[in-house]
Structures are given as structure tokens and as C-alpha cells.
Amino acid sequence: MATLDYSDRIIVVTGAGRGIGRAHALLLAARGAAVVVGDLGANIDGSGVDGDDPATQVVGEITAAGGKAVACTADVSTEDGARALVEAAISTFGGLTGVVNNAGIVRTAPFSEVPDEEYQRHLDVHYFGALRVCRAAWPHLLQAESPRIVNTISQAMLGNPGMAHYGGSKGAVFGLTRNLALEGMARGIAVNAIAPGAGTRMAEAAADTLSPEVMEYMRTALLPEHVAPVVAYLLHPSCTVTGEVFNVAGGIVNRLALVNTVGIHDPELTVESVAERFDQIMAITPDAVPQVVAPAQLPVS
Numbered sequence: 001m002a003t004l005d006y007s008d009r010i011i012v013v014t015g016a017g018r019g020i021g022r023a024h025a026l027l028l029a030a031r032g033a034a035v036v037v038g039d040l041g042a043n044i045d046g047s048g049v050d051g052d053d054p055a056t057q058v059v060g061e062i063t064a065a066g067g068k069a070v071a072c073t074a075d076v077s078t079e080d081g082a083r084a085l086v087e088a089a090i091s092t093f094g095g096l097t098g099v100v101n102n103a104g105i106v107r108t109a110p111f112s113e114v115p116d117e118e119y120q121r122h123l124d125v126h127y128f129g130a131l132r133v134c135r136a137a138w139p140h141l142l143q144a145e146s147p148r149i150v151n152t153i154s155q156a157m158l159g160n161p162g163m164a165h166y167g168g169s170k171g172a173v174f175g176l177t178r179n180l181a182l183e184g185m186a187r188g189i190a191v192n193a194i195a196p197g198a199g200t201r202m203a204e205a206a207a208d209t210l211s212p213e214v215m216e217y218m219r220t221a222l223l224p225e226h227v228a229p230v231v232a233y234l235l236h237p238s239c240t241v242t243g244e245v246f247n248v249a250g251g252i253v254n255r256l257a258l259v260n261t262v263g264i265h266d267p268e269l270t271v272e273s274v275a276e277r278f279d280q281i282m283a284i285t286p287d288a289v290p291q292v293v294a295p296a297q298l299p300v301s
């Protein structure tokens with residue numbers, strides 16, 4: 001297959017100073033894309049900044065290798081920060097063709113011990129961060145050739161110990177992804193998400209919920225560089241899929257599909273008929289259908 005080219009792509013990657021986002025930025029820039037490397041330098045739990053400037057360090061790596069990048073230390077969770085990231089692309093590179101919402105935070109704790117403010121903080125970075133960057137980017141993406149958005153969710157959305165606040169906020173990003181995919185469909189904006197796994201600072205912060213064997217496996221076999229090729233493909237004009245989620249870790253890539261089972265149809269439904277036919281409701285038979293995003297009669301924004 002011919003090498004996929006990114007030389008006409010201008011992409012904002014949030015949380016690109018470390019971990020998985022850094023790998024996205026390095027790969028995209030190495031393929032010729034102009035990249036806005038967004039990173040606030042946040043503490044892992046989002047409670048403040050740690051004084052590093054990882055965005056500038058990554059831009060240094062990219063430019064030393066002959067690539068095009070600019071740093072932006074804006075906070076994705078604020079309206080002004082989201083606008084600043086998009087503005088960095090417009091003012092430095094003259095446009096915007098894609099966004100990777102990757103910035104993230106985590107702290108693990110049992111459900112009953114997490115205060116409201118921590119739920120809010122996870123929603124602010126993951127859900128409102130992705131929402132605000134998408135909203136700031138949308139008018140520019142509408143003018144771009146083959147515009148693309150990739151959001152970052154997590155298997156924790158489906159249930160992980162001590163992650164009700166984190167997983168819930170990622171579930172919100174999943175809902176946002178599907179709905180923006182629908183709205184973007186008529187205008188050619190493809191919107192997908194990945195659920196990555198990699199032995200980053202974030203994985204270390206969740207070590208108390210994982211076995212030592214899993215942690216060692218993550219550190220040695222699940223590298224951020226294994227995640228970036230999938231994100232780069234989802235950003236390429238030749239990839240037209242939308243509203244989908246992919247699990248990506250250590251070279252494994254699979255589709256996370258929502259399936260409607262065939263179930264039952266009984267207008268005389270009773271509690272007992274539900275109980276009697278529960279196995280049929282649950283059964284994932286060969287004719288169960290994945291629920292995909294489909295064109296709809298919608299006002300286009």
C-alpha cells in the first residue's frame with residue numbers, strides 16, 4: 001500500500017505533552033502534518049499544574065526532526081482554552097483539518113468516597129474539554145477538506161474498580177462522539193473515538209486497581225506508539241468511518257460495537273412473560289445488529 005500522506009493536514013492534539021498524546025503528535029508530524037501540541041502540564045489528578053512545560057518539549061522534538069508544530073498551554077476544560085487551541089492552528093498554520101481530544105486526568109477511589117467536585121473535574125476535562133474544543137473547531141472544520149475528530153474514551157466507561165467518576169465522564173464523551181458523528185455526517189466531518197491502553201503516567205496512577213502482573217505488562221508491552229497509528233488512520237481523508245469506537249492497546253485493535261439483540265415483541269407483555277423469555281431478550285444471535293450512526297433528517301448546524 002502507498003504511504004499515507006498528511007502534508008495537507010493541520011491537527012490539534014490535546015494532552016500531547018506526555019504519554020499517548022505525545023505519540024500521536026510525533027507520528028502525525030513525522031508524516032508531514034502541522035500539529036498544535038496542546039498541554040497544560042497538569043497534575044495527574046487535574047488538581048493543578050506541575051510546573052513542567054511538556055508541550056514545548058514535544059514541539060522541540062518535532063522541530064528538531066524537521067517537522068511543523070506549535071505549543072499551546074491552554075486548559076481544554078475552559079471555553080477560552082479551547083478557543084486558544086483552535087486559534088493556534090489558524091494563526092500559525094492557516095487552518096484546521098482535525099482534532100484529537102486526548103487530554104485526560106485520573107484519580108482512583110471508591111464510589112462513596114469521591115466528592116462532587118472530583119466528578120465535576122473529570123467531566124470538565126474529559127466531557128466539557130472535548131465538547132468545547134469540538135465547538136471551537138467546528139466552523140473551521142466545516143470549511144476544511146475531509147475534516148476529522150478523534151475523541152478518547154476508556155474501557156473504564158464499561159466498569160473499572162474505583163473509577164465511577166472517571167468512567168462516567170468517559171461515557172459522556174462516548175455519547176458526544178455518537179451525536180457529533182450524526183451532526184457531522186451531512187457535512188463530511190467524521191467523528192470517532194478510541195479506548196486506548198498504554199503504560200503511561202496515567203496507568204501508573206491507576207496501579208492500585210490493577211495487579212502487579214498487569215502493570216508490568218502495561219509498562220513493557222503496551223506502548224503509546226502502539227496507539228498512535230490508529231488515531232492517525234482515523235484522521236486520514238481515506239478513512240471515512242464515523243461514530244465508531246476502537247479498542248487500541250499493544251498492537252491489538254478491535255471495534256467496540258453496540259449491539260441490539262433481536263429480543264422479543266409481545267404487546268401483551270407481563271412481568272411473567274419478561275421473566276420467561278429473558279434468555280431470548282439477552283441472546284446475542286447472528287442476526288443481532290450493531291447500532292451504527294445513520295443519516296437522519298436533521299437541521300444542519
Ligand SMILES: NC(=O)c1ccc[n+]([C@@H]2O[C@H](COP(=O)([O-])OP(=O)(O)OC[C@H]3O[C@@H](n4cnc5c(N)ncnc54)[C@H](O)[C@@H]3O)[C@@H](O)[C@H]2O)c1
Nearest residue numbers: 015018019020040041042075076103104154197198200202
Ligand atoms: N493510559 C491508559 O492506559 C489509558 C486508558 C484509557 C484511557 N486513556 C486516556 O488516554 C488519554 C491520554 O492518557 P495518558 O495515559 O497518555 O495520560 P498522561 O497523563 O500521560 O497524559 C495526559 C496529558 O493530558 C494533559 N492534560 C490534563 N488535563 C489537561 C487540561 N485541562 N488541558 C490540557 N492538557 C491537559 C496532561 O498535562 C498530560 O500531559 C486520556 O484521555 C486518558 O483518559 C488512557
